[in-house]
Amino acid sequence: MSQHRKINRRQFLTTVGAAIGAPYIIPSDVLGSQERPSANGRLTIALIGSGGRGRGLLQEIRKSQIAKQVELVAVCDVDESRLADAAKWESRWARREVIPYLDYRYILERKDVDAVVIATPDHWHGVQTVHSAQCGKHIYVEKPACCTIEEGKAMVAAVKSNKIACQVGSQGRSQPEAYIAHRYLVNGNVGHIDRVWCFHYNSPSDDNPVPDSDPPPGLDWDMWLGPLRWRLYNQRYLHGIFRWMLESGGGQIRDRGAHVMSCAMWWMGADGTGPVTVEATGTSPTKGLWDSAVTMHVTYTFKNPDWVIIWDQETGNAPTAEERKDDEDPIVRPGYGAVYHGTKGTFTHWGGDGGTWAERKAREWAPPAGAKDVYKSPGHWEDWFECIKTGRKPIMNIEAAVGVANLCILGNLSFMLGRKLQWDQAKQEIVADEQARRLMSRPQRHPYLL
Amino acid sequence: MSESKAEKSPVEDLIARIKDKDDKVRAEAWLNAGKIGAPAVKPLAAVMSDEDFEIARAAKRGLWQIVRYVGRPGADNERKAVVAELVPLLRDGQPVGVRREVMWMASEIGGDESVEPVAALLSNAELREDARMVLQRLPGEKSLAALRRGLEAVPQEFKFNIAESLRARGVKVAGFPSQKLAPTRKTNVKATE
Numbered sequence: 001m002s003q004h005r006k007i008n009r010r011q012f013l014t015t016v017g018a019a020i021g022a023p024y025i026i027p028s029d030v031l032g033s034q035e036r037p038s039a040n041g042r043l044t045i046a047l048i049g050s051g052g053r054g055r056g057l058l059q060e061i062r063k064s065q066i067a068k069q070v071e072l073v074a075v076c077d078v079d080e081s082r083l084a085d086a087a088k089w090e091s092r093w094a095r096r097e098v099i100p101y102l103d104y105r106y107i108l109e110r111k112d113v114d115a116v117v118i119a120t121p122d123h124w125h126g127v128q129t130v131h132s133a134q135c136g137k138h139i140y141v142e143k144p145a146c147c148t149i150e151e152g153k154a155m156v157a158a159v160k161s162n163k164i165a166c167q168v169g170s171q172g173r174s175q176p177e178a179y180i181a182h183r184y185l186v187n188g189n190v191g192h193i194d195r196v197w198c199f200h201y202n203s204p205s206d207d208n209p210v211p212d213s214d215p216p217p218g219l220d221w222d223m224w225l226g227p228l229r230w231r232l233y234n235q236r237y238l239h240g241i242f243r244w245m246l247e248s249g250g251g252q253i254r255d256r257g258a259h260v261m262s263c264a265m266w267w268m269g270a271d272g273t274g275p276v277t278v279e280a281t282g283t284s285p286t287k288g289l290w291d292s293a294v295t296m297h298v299t300y301t302f303k304n305p306d307w308v309i310i311w312d313q314e315t316g317n318a319p320t321a322e323e324r325k326d327d328e329d330p331i332v333r334p335g336y337g338a339v340y341h342g343t344k345g346t347f348t349h350w351g352g353d354g355g356t357w358a359e360r361k362a363r364e365w366a367p368p369a370g371a372k373d374v375y376k377s378p379g380h381w382e383d384w385f386e387c388i389k390t391g392r393k394p395i396m397n398i399e400a401a402v403g404v405a406n407l408c409i410l411g412n413l414s415f416m417l418g419r420k421l422q423w424d425q426a427k428q429e430i431v432a433d434e435q436a437r438r439l440m441s442r443p444q445r446h447p448y449l450l
Numbered sequence: 451m452s453e454s455k456a457e458k459s460p461v462e463d464l465i466a467r468i469k470d471k472d473d474k475v476r477a478e479a480w481l482n483a484g485k486i487g488a489p490a491v492k493p494l495a496a497v498m499s500d501e502d503f504e505i506a507r508a509a510k511r512g513l514w515q516i517v518r519y520v521g522r523p524g525a526d527n528e529r530k531a532v533v534a535e536l537v538p539l540l541r542d543g544q545p546v547g548v549r550r551e552v553m554w555m556a557s558e559i560g561g562d563e564s565v566e567p568v569a570a571l572l573s574n575a576e577l578r579e580d581a582r583m584v585l586q587r588l589p590g591e592k593s594l595a596a597l598r599r600g601l602e603a604v605p606q607e608f609k610f611n612i613a614e615s616l617r618a619r620g621v622k623v624a625g626f627p628s629q630k631l632a633p634t635r636k637t638n639v640k641a642t643e
Contacts, residue, residue, distance in 0.1 A: 080637060088641070091641040101637065105633035135631070285477075286476070435558050438587055443618075446629070447614075449618075
């Protein structure tokens with residue numbers, strides 16, 4: 001293991017700033033009162049959740065290591081086969097030990113870890129974000145931010161009170177064509193927008209149900225469940241397929257809705273606002289463990305200004321993707337996106353996550369003199385690094401991300417309950433429905449508590 | 451329609467369709483169970499232990515449909531009738547899996563009448579953690595009092611759990627500090643082979 005030069009946080013931020021090549025001012029409240037040592041002048045980070053999406057994020061982490069922005073010192077997973085793979089491959093790549101942990105709380109105890117990247121199943125995001133913030137770590141957490149309304153409130157409070165930079169992984173906001181789309185829309189090219197129609201294909205159903213069984217060797221089932229109430233293991237919970245359970249992944253609406261509706265809230269200037277009513281209908285799987293809606297239609301009604309978001313989850317409803325020339329970035333995920341309906345026309349984008357493709361007319365629009373400009377993200381990771389330096393809010397900051405996740409949560413609650421819900425944005429609560437109000441939170445299993 | 455089918459009550463018809471071998475027939479049945487309400491609670495709970503796990507799952511989903519339907523605003527009488535059927539299912543003699551699921555149903559639509567049967571499960575090692583969580587969710591002074599009594603009565607190692615529920619309900623609890631940031635799980639995985 002290499003000998004780490006002991007430097008303080010101010011020194012490593014200077015080094016990172018030089019690597020990015022951007023001027024900056026470091027407010028003292030961003031640095032915090034602790035002067036913690038760091039490795040080789042870089043941001044010292046750990047990955048929590050090293051399979052699936054975590055594996056993809058390891059590629060981003062490698063790029064940032066090459067750019068001398070970060071140093072990965074630890075990985076964590078509750079599945080020891082995935083943990084062993086990540087530790088082995090990242091240690092080999094870095095030519096030094098990347099320490100494996102099964103329990104993320106050992107990472108939070110390490111004073112030399114400045115930041116964590118959280119890529120665990122969704123039901124862990126709230127608890128791990130709150131704990132990481134309380135331990136003073138900067139956070140990159142995958143979307144959706146939260147699974148319940150109360151989790152979201154706790155995340156916002158923890159990030160705010162601990163003065164850390166938290167970026168949520170709805171990276172569609174940081175894509176080059178997202179900037180083009182945003183700029184096109186805020187300059188009134190389709191007029192006043194009163195409807196955003198989000199399209200997506202169906203959630204899958206479990207066509208191969210299996211009975212409960214013992215968990216496989218090497219999987220810590222208790223830690224995988226974490227805050228969820230206890231139940232026997234079933235193969236159809238994991239890996240990755242947790243997404244099709246309402247309580248853990250929440251189906252397509254919480255998985256991709258956290259991308260497509262993130263773009264909508266950003267481009268519409270609606271972060272910090274919320275709907276007044278949410279009404280969902282849909283179809284359920286006829287068999288198997290998974291219970292998220294197969295097809296789903298949700299209407300979110302906003303007031304002052306008046307507009308609606310429609311979540312239309314039904315295979316076959318997507319508009320035909322535009323043809324692109326050979327030298328243009330191809331649309332490889334045409335099955336989801338959104339159409340913005342304005343008084344002067346429409347605008348369509350496809351994707352909305354790591355791939356976001358704007359309709360040609362927006363890409364060909366040349367802003368006239370005096371046109372409004374919008375924030376252009378340097379990239380989702382780079383935006384996070386800059387926020388760690390400067391103290392400004394990330395492009396997908398926790399407040400915005402919780403707002404988007406709340407849309408997804410409310411859509412699912414309306415579907416589960418089979419009725420329209422009323423939402424009080426100022427109070428951040430459902431009104432006039434006692435059962436729905438109780439479902440704004442979910443008591444968590446000890447000790448995996450917010 | 452055959453004469454025998456015509457004579458079936460809505461509950462009998464529901465249970466027959468829940469037990470059907472065709473998943474589409476079962477789904478149609480559980481999706482429409484809500485309006486049948488309280489009379490279907492015990493029959494569905496009985497099928498939740500069926501040896502065919504897909505039939506058991508259909509019964510469970512039917513029962514949840516009822517809970518979600520009667521929990522709607524303005525349906526207080528229907529809700530109370532269903533809760534009255536759920537509460538006896540928490541008692542000894544029912545399978546653990548049924549009692550656990552029914553507790554969570556009560557957490558959504560139950561009131562003071564659900565508190566004592568749930569609190570009694572704090573003495574059941576298999577079910578006490580679910581009981582604690584459900585008491586935390588059930589609103590009102592009665593559930594809070596049950597948690598306070600629970601803190602006195604439960605084994606020492608479980609007092610930490612109850613203390614957290616009391617804190618979540620806004621009560622200051624001395625002792626039993628939070629364990630949430632204390633790591634417990636070691637691994638034998640090494641960075642290098």
